[in-house]
Amino acid sequence: MERKQFLRTMGFAGLALTGLKALNGCSTDDESVTNTGSGSSNTPTDGSCTVSPTETAGPFPTINPASLVVSDITADRTGVALAITITVKNVNNDCNVLENAIVDIWHCDKDGNYSEYGGTQMQSTNYTSAHFLRGRQTTNADGQVAFTSIFPGWYTGRATHIHVHIYNSSGNSLLITQIAFPEGSNSAVVQVNAATAYGYTKDMNGYTYNAADNIFSDDDEGAETATISGNIPDGFSLEHTIFVAS
Template sequence: MDHDDHHEGQRVSRRRIIAGIGSIGLAGLLAACGRDDATVTTSTGETVAPQATTANDLTSLFSGANTCALTASTTQGPYYFDADRIRGDIREDREGTRLRLAIRVQDSEQCGPLANAVVEIWHCDAAGLYSGAEAQSSGAGGAAGGGAPPAGGAPGGGAPGGGGGQAADLTPVDDKRYLRGAQVTNADGIVEFTTIWPGWYRGRTVHIHAMVHVGDNNNRVLTTQLMFDESLNSRVFAAQPYAAHTGRDTFNDDDSIYQDSMLLKVTEEQGGYLGVIVFSADSDRDGT
C-alpha cells in the first residue's frame, strides 16, 4: 500500500481542532496542502496535518451525487467512539482494495457548502472487524458484532429500520484505531479520505458509517451510512483478502438500513476506486 502516515494519526480532540481552526482560519490550514512535510500549528498548540487539496475534476463528480434533500439519518450503531484522529489516510495496516472517499457537506436549507464542519467515518475491515472492538465485532467475549445484535441495535447499524433509539458510544476494549478518522471540510464543504473497501459481517450489508459535527460544541448534526452497488461488492470480494471471508448473508435489498440515497457514486481509478457523495445536513438542527 502507498500509505503516507508521515504526519497522520495525531491525537487531537475535535473541540480543540475546531477552536484552533477558528483562530488560524481554514485558509491557513489549507495553504499547506500539497506539501509532504507541511503542518499547521493551531492556537491551542496542536500540530495538525492538512488534508490534500481536492482536484478540480473531483468537484465535477459531485453533480448528481445527491440532492439538497436532507440526508437520511441512522443510528450510529454499537461500535462508535471518538477515536480522536484527525487524518485523511485511515488504513494503517489493514489490507484491502484501495478506496478514495470524497464527501461534500452542504447545509440542507441553504443548499450551499458547509465549511469548517468535521466529518468522521468508521467501518469494518475485510474480515468484518472494527478497531477498538475486535472481540465484540468477531462475536467473542460475550458480545456479538459478527452475529446476533448486541444491546442497543443491529450490528453496525442501530435499531432495525434505522429509525430506532440511539446506541450509546462504545468504550473501546483495545488500542486499535484502524479505519477510523476525521477531516475538516474546506471552503467547498469537501473532505477526502483514503481507506479500503469495507468488508461485511452477518446481518448487515456493506457500509461505512459517517457523522458530521459542527460548532464549538461539536454538535452531531448528521449520523448516516454509505453503501455500495452490489455488482461492485461482488467484484471486490472475489479477490483477497475478502475472498477468505465467505458466507455473506445480507445484501442491499434485504438490509434494514439501506436506502438508495446512501449509494456512493463510484468510479474506477488507478489502484482502486473513488467514491463520491453529498451530505445535506441540518446544521441548525431545526428539522429542515
Template sequence: MNSSRKRNALLEDVQQPHPDHDRGLEFDLSTLMSRRSLGMFFGAGGAAVALAACSPGGLTTGAPSTAASTASASPTATPTLTRAIVECGVEIPQETAGPYPGDGSNGPNVLEASGVVRQDITSSFGTGSATAVGVPLTVTLTLLDNSNGCIPLAGAAVYAWHCDRDGKYSMYDSGLASENYLRGVQEADANGQVTFTSIFPGAYSGRWPHIHFEVFESMGNATSAGRVLAVSQIALTKAACDDVYATPGYEKSITNMTRTTLRSDNVFGDDGGIYQLATMTGSAATGYTAGLNVTV
C-alpha cells in the same frame, strides 16, 4: 425517519462478529446514554425542503471526475443525476451509529485522542500499531447546507469509521481493543468536501457493505465529541463489492453478500439506499473511489 424499519433483527450466523450490531435506532437510544445520544438526532433539522428551493446545477459532487477503469463499477448517468437532484432538497437519512462508534457514546472515545484528525485512516495511531489491509478505497463526502440553499458546508467536520476486511471493528472486537485503525476526522474545505484514504470494508452477516459517518458543525465540536448534526451511513455499490470480494482476503464477504440486498438491509432497506448509495469508480486491481453528496 421511519423507525419501524430499524426493528429488524440481524441474521443469526456463526461468522457474525456483532450480534447487536446496527440493531436499530430504538436499540441505540436504549443503550447509548451520553449527551450525544440526543444531540445527534435533534441537531439534524426538520423535514425536507422542496426540491425547487435549491438548484442542482451548482452542486459539487463528491465523486471523482475521472472515468471508471472498469465499466461494471461505473454507475449510469441517470442514477447519478437523480441523486444529485434529491440531495439538493432532501437531508441525508438519519441512521444508527451502531454499538461500536468509538465516539464516547458507547464505551471508548477516539475523538478526543491526539492524532484522530487525519486523511489516511488505514493505520492505528497513538499506542496502536496495526494497519488494515485490503483493496484501497478513497472516500469523498460533499457536505451541503440545506438551510442555506444547499451551499457547501465549509468548516464542518466528519468523523468516519468502518469495519476491516474481516468485518471487525477496531477498539471493540477481540484482539483489536488497543487498535484504532479505520477511524478518522477531517474538516470540510471551501467546497464542503472531506476525503479519507482507507481500505474497502468487508461484508459481515446481516448488513450490506457500508461506511459510518457523523457530521459536526465544526472541527472543535468533532474533536471534543460535541453536538452532532447528522449520523448516517454510505452504501457501497454491488458492482464494486462483487469485484473486490473476488480477491484474496475477502472470501467471507462473498458468502455474506449472498444473504443480504440493499432492499433487505435493516438500514438501507426502506428506500433501497437511494440517498446513501455512493458513486463509485475504479477496480479491485487499482483501488476504488467513492463519492456522496451529504445534505444536512
C-alpha cells in the same frame, strides 16, 4: 419509523484517492467499474433539498473521535485501496456546500471487524487497543473531506457500508448517517469480495444486500448510495454527498 428502529436495534444485538494502488498482493482482475447506484450523484434531481437519512451509529462508534484527526485511516489494514470523498451541503442555505463541518467516518476491515472493540459475542476478534479505519477531517471551501482507506468487507446481517457522523464547526452534532455501496453483477462490491489475492475470502456467500439490510432497505431513492469508480489493481474511488441542516 418505530419499526425500523426496532429492526436496527434487534439486528445489531442479535449479530454480534483515485489511482491508489491496492495495499496487499497483486491481481489479474483489472476490470474497471463505474457504478453509481441510482445516478451519477446522490444530489436530488428533482430540485429538492432534503436532509440525508438519519441512521444509528451502530454498535461500534468511535470512542474518542477528536483524537483521530487523520486523513489516511488505513493504519495496518490491508486490502483493495479506497479513496473516499464526502461533500457536505447545507439544506438551510439552499443546499450550498458547508465549510468547516467536522466529519468522522469509520468502517470495518476486509474481514468485517472493527477496531476499538472485540472479545465479545458480537465480535470475537479483539481489537480494543487498535484504532484502524477511523478518522476525522474538516470540510474545505468546497464542503469536502477526503480519506484514504481500504474497501470495507462485510459481516452477517449487514451490507457493505461506511458510518458517518457530521458536526458543525462548534462541535454540535448535525447528523449520523451511513453510506451504502452500489450492487450488481459487475459492481465493486462483487469484484472486491472475489479478490482473494487481496485477502477478501468471504465472496458473496451469505451477503446481505441493500434491499434486505435493516438500515438501507427503505432507501428507495438511493440517497445513501455512493458513486463508485475504479478497478482492483488501481483501487476504487467513492464519492458521496450528504445533506445536513446547519
